[in-house]
Amino acid sequence: MLKLYYAPGTCSLASHIALEEAGATYEARRVDFARAEQTTPEYLAINPKGRVPALVTDRGTLTETPAILAYVAQSFPERRLAPLDDPFEFARLQSFLSYLCSTVHVAHAHNRRGPRWADDPAAHEAMKAKVPQNMGDCFALIENRMFAGPFVMGENYSIADPYLFTIANWLEGDGVDPGRFPKVLDHRNRMVARPAVAKVLAAVQA
Numbered sequence: 001m002l003k004l005y006y007a008p009g010t011c012s013l014a015s016h017i018a019l020e021e022a023g024a025t026y027e028a029r030r031v032d033f034a035r036a037e038q039t040t041p042e043y044l045a046i047n048p049k050g051r052v053p054a055l056v057t058d059r060g061t062l063t064e065t066p067a068i069l070a071y072v073a074q075s076f077p078e079r080r081l082a083p084l085d086d087p088f089e090f091a092r093l094q095s096f097l098s099y100l101c102s103t104v105h106v107a108h109a110h111n112r113r114g115p116r117w118a119d120d121p122a123a124h125e126a127m128k129a130k131v132p133q134n135m136g137d138c139f140a141l142i143e144n145r146m147f148a149g150p151f152v153m154g155e156n157y158s159i160a161d162p163y164l165f166t167i168a169n170w171l172e173g174d175g176v177d178p179g180r181f182p183k184v185l186d187h188r189n190r191m192v193a194r195p196a197v198a199k200v201l202a203a204v205q206a
């Protein structure tokens, strides 16, 4: 059975929702960040990166949200969570996932994870101060140029939707007013109403 290692409030929410939308049989295992469980030898044996998400499959462990999302979409093709038979559309989808992973998530991480990039406390403060602008700029691009509507990639719900939802939930904490992005905010509200999303949110917050 698939086993997802997750922590509340993190990017693992996207993979969690995708598994639920796919109708997958899986076990969700919480990693306790308050105890720094992600740094323990036991967890590092599962994911040497010391991060969530990690998805344990019968063929090995997958990490990196875009890879896990694509794996879920390809493993449950009947759920149509990605345009699997269209190379160009699938590449467009991956382009969106990659942007969230490598640019938007990294901009967000400068809020609390400054010690990854500098030792100087003043540098941490400088990085933190830049987060609202960088996250605001990223979401302006998503709102104005990337979000097709009604779902991220257009008419069809896809693995990009839980990923955008997950990161859009960080806006307030990053000092950005989500009201600046009406399409993203409307999408966030519609996502909460989806049964799979409500189920995962309830489980994660329990």
Ligand SMILES: N[C@@H](CCC(=O)N[C@@H](CS)C(=O)NCC(=O)O)C(=O)O
Pocket (backbone or CB within 6 Å): 009, 010, 011, 012, 038, 050, 051, 052, 053, 063, 064, 065, 066, 101, 105, 113
């Ligand atoms: N590129 C990875 C990023 C994973 C990542 O940074 N996860 C964060 C939570 S959002 C984490 O586990 N942080 C724990 C830590 O830094 O100690 C992905 O997209 O899956």
